[in-house]
Amino acid sequence: xxxxxxxxxxxxxxxxxxxxxxxxxxxxxxxxxxxxxxxxxxxxxxxxxxxxxxxxxxxxxxxxxxxxxxxxxxxxxxxxxxxxxxxxxxxxxxxxxxxxxxxxxxxxxxxxxxxxxxxxxxxxxxxxxxxxxxxxxxxxxxxxxxxxxxxxxxxxxxxxxx
Numbered sequence: 001x002x003x004x005x006x007x008x009x010x011x012x013x014x015x016x017x018x019x020x021x022x023x024x025x026x027x028x029x030x031x032x033x034x035x036x037x038x039x040x041x042x043x044x045x046x047x048x049x050x051x052x053x054x055x056x057x058x059x060x061x062x063x064x065x066x067x068x069x070x071x072x073x074x075x076x077x078x079x080x081x082x083x084x085x086x087x088x089x090x091x092x093x094x095x096x097x098x099x100x101x102x103x104x105x106x107x108x109x110x111x112x113x114x115x116x117x118x119x120x121x122x123x124x125x126x127x128x129x130x131x132x133x134x135x136x137x138x139x140x141x142x143x144x145x146x147x148x149x150x151x152x153x154x155x156x157x158x159x160x161x162x
Contacts, residue, residue: 028070029159030062031055038150041139043090049081049137051156058159066136067158069129077104077158078124079137082151086116090144097125100133118151126161 015023035052051065061068069075077097086093087110094107104125110116127135137156141148 026059027160028061028075029056029058029157030067031155031157032057032062032065033155034150034152037084037152040146041141041148041150043141043144043146046096046138046140049079049095049139049150049154049156051137051154055155066134067156069131069133069135069160071160072130074161075127075129075135075158076124076161077127077135077156078122079154079156080120080122081137081139081154082118082120084118084149084151085147086110086112086119087141087144087147088112088115091142093139093141093148095121095123095137095139097123097127097135098138099127099129099135101128101130115147 013024013026032051033053033055034050038050041047048065054062059070061070079095079097081095083093090110092107092109094105096103096105104123106121106123129135135158139150
C-alpha cells in the first residue's frame with residue numbers, strides 16, 4: 001500500500017510505495033535535446049545551443065533553451081555536447097553552463113593534427129540557484145573555419161537536489 005502526502009492544495013507531493021520507493025511528481029526535473037543538428041555554428045562569438053525537444057519536463061520549468069528554477073535550492077545541471085567536424089586549426093573551443101549566479105565552463109584545444117570527425121564533451125555541476133534564476137548553454141569556437149556542428153544526440157538536463 002502506498003502512502004501519499006497531500007499538500008494543502010490537494011495535490012500529491014510525495015508518494016512512498018510499499019517497497020519504500022519515493023516519488024515526488026512536482027519535483028523540478030528536465031531533459032532536453034536538440035530537435036536537429038545545429039550546423040556550422042559561428043566562429044568568434046558565443047552561440048546559444050538550441051535544445052528544441054523536451055524528453056521530459058516534470059514541473060514545466062524548461063522553455064526556449066532555458067531552465068528557470070521555480071524555487072531557491074541546489075540544482076544538478078548536466079550537459080553533453082556531441083560536436084562534429086571539429087576544426088583542428090581553431091585556437092580553442094569552449095562551452096558554458098550559464099546561470100544567473102555563476103558560469104561553469106569547459107575549454108579545450110582541438111589541435112589533434114587533423115580535423116576530428118566527432119567528440120563528446122560533458123559537464124556536470126551542482127549549481128546554487130535562486131527562484132526565477134535561469135540556466136542555459138553557450139558554445140564558442142575561437143579561430144579557424146566555421147564548420148563545426150552540435151549533433152542532435154546532445155543533451156541538457158537538470159533536477160532539484162536540495
